[in-house]
Amino acid sequence: MPELQGDDAGQAHFDAVIARDSRIEPTDWMPADYRHALIRQMSQHAHSEIIGMQPEANWITRAPSLKRKAILMAKVQDEAGHGLYLYSATETLGITRDEMTAQLLAGKARYSSIFNYPAVTWADMGAIGWMVDGAAITNQVPLCRASYGPYARAMVRICKEESFHQRQGFEILLELSHGTPGQKAMAQDAVNRWYGPSLMMFGPPDTDSPNSQQSMAWNIKRFSNDELRSRFVGMLAEQAKVLGLELPDPAVRLNPDTGKWEHGPLDWDEFKNVLAGRGPCNAQRMERRRAAHDGGAWVREAAAAYAAKQAARAAQEVA
Numbered sequence: 665m666p667e668l669q670g671d672d673a674g675q676a677h678f679d680a681v682i683a684r685d686s687r688i689e690p691t692d693w694m695p696a697d698y699r700h701a702l703i704r705q706m707s708q709h710a711h712s713e714i715i716g717m718q719p720e721a722n723w724i725t726r727a728p729s730l731k732r733k734a735i736l737m738a739k740v741q742d743e744a745g746h747g748l749y750l751y752s753a754t755e756t757l758g759i760t761r762d763e764m765t766a767q768l769l770a771g772k773a774r775y776s777s778i779f780n781y782p783a784v785t786w787a788d789m790g791a792i793g794w795m796v797d798g799a800a801i802t803n804q805v806p807l808c809r810a811s812y813g814p815y816a817r818a819m820v821r822i823c824k825e826e827s828f829h830q831r832q833g834f835e836i837l838l839e840l841s842h843g844t845p846g847q848k849a850m851a852q853d854a855v856n857r858w859y860g861p862s863l864m865m866f867g868p869p870d871t872d873s874p875n876s877q878q879s880m881a882w883n884i885k886r887f888s889n890d891e892l893r894s895r896f897v898g899m900l901a902e903q904a905k906v907l908g909l910e911l912p913d914p915a916v917r918l919n920p921d922t923g924k925w926e927h928g929p930l931d932w933d934e935f936k937n938v939l940a941g942r943g944p945c946n947a948q949r950m951e952r953r954r955a956a957h958d959g960g961a962w963v964r965e966a967a968a969a970y971a972a973k974q975a976a977r978a979a980q981e982v983a
């Protein structure tokens with residue numbers, strides 16, 4: 665058989681790597697569609713981490729104790745770090761962070777639907793940690809085995825930090841649910857409000873998920889949206905018992921025939937509205953993000969000027 669050349673050789677190598685469930689690295693040849701799919705998912709993921717700082721940052725000044733404040737600040741900083749690893753990992757695919765940021769600010773890139781809901785009480789910090797970070801871990805642990813090396817490696821560290829986040833949210837709710845009747849009611853109210861949106865984080869139902877099939881064939885996604893949603897509901901159902909709180913969904917049950925957790929209907933019209941920019945906080949989140957970007961212009965300019973000065977000095981030393 666004649667030896668394959670150019671793109672044919674690249675495609676054969678790519679197919680073999682995917683078939684043996686190994687990793688594609690930045691310098692490897694990859695199909696344009698695979699590169700595009702990764703840039704789409706990874707940049708959306710990075711934007712989600714950055715926008716996702718807003719609902720919780722809103723509570724840093726009002727945390728009920730110094731300890732809670734320190735924990736919340738550390739968590740919000742972790743999310744910033746996750747955004748930065750993910751932007752760096754995405755840059756290995758040939759797009760710059762400036763380009764990704766421009767896409768977000770122009771409203772051309774998505775970020776997770778969940779961050780368009782308001783955090784109205786302290787119990788929301790518990791519900792976000794328990795449910796939003798819980799959903800993020802359920803989705804992201806399989807991504808540690810994604811076929812693109814830099815994405816998979818970034819996920820390993822992110823998942824470790826997310827599990828701490830999930831535990832701290834659980835612990836906030838546990839304390840509230842064992843507090844006064846008012847505190848317990850506040851915890852239950854937060855769980856009621858975050859339940860549906862957190863289940864929708866996994867994306868549309870499998871029958872309405874245009875990217876899943878190809879993404880799974882490329883070993884980017886390992887499980888379908890519905891499969892992960894079902895696992896997540898199972899985790900919530902068991903942990904809610906320990907919390908002494910109810911899930912606002914009487915249809916949650918483990919189906920003994922399929923061995924899978926089931927839940928009641930979700931409001932997919934609401935999901936579509938949030939994705940279309942009409943959620944409760946879409947406008948506010950983007951306005952804040954734009955203001956932060958504009959406000960940080962001087963830092964970027966100063967960093968660029970410093971880097972240019974260092975480069976000029978290094979060039980002089982060589983000469």
Ligand code: FAQ
Pocket residue numbers: 704705708709710712713716717743774775776777778792796797800803864865866867868872873874875876879885889939
């Ligand atoms: N929100 O065909 P599919 C976190 C879009 S990080 C907005 O099923 P896919 C940490 C989707 O992009 C949370 N858009 O898409 C934290 C696509 O549109 P497009 C972020 C959504 O990619 C915690 C269209 O719908 N995590 O929480 C959503 O196969 C606390 C059709 O959907 C990740 O990004 C949604 N929920 O599956 C931070 C994980 N769902 O692009 C702060 C990585 C779907 O064709 C505080 N991403 N869409 O125009 C993924 O695993 C996947 O991209 C899915 C969607 C599962 C999100």
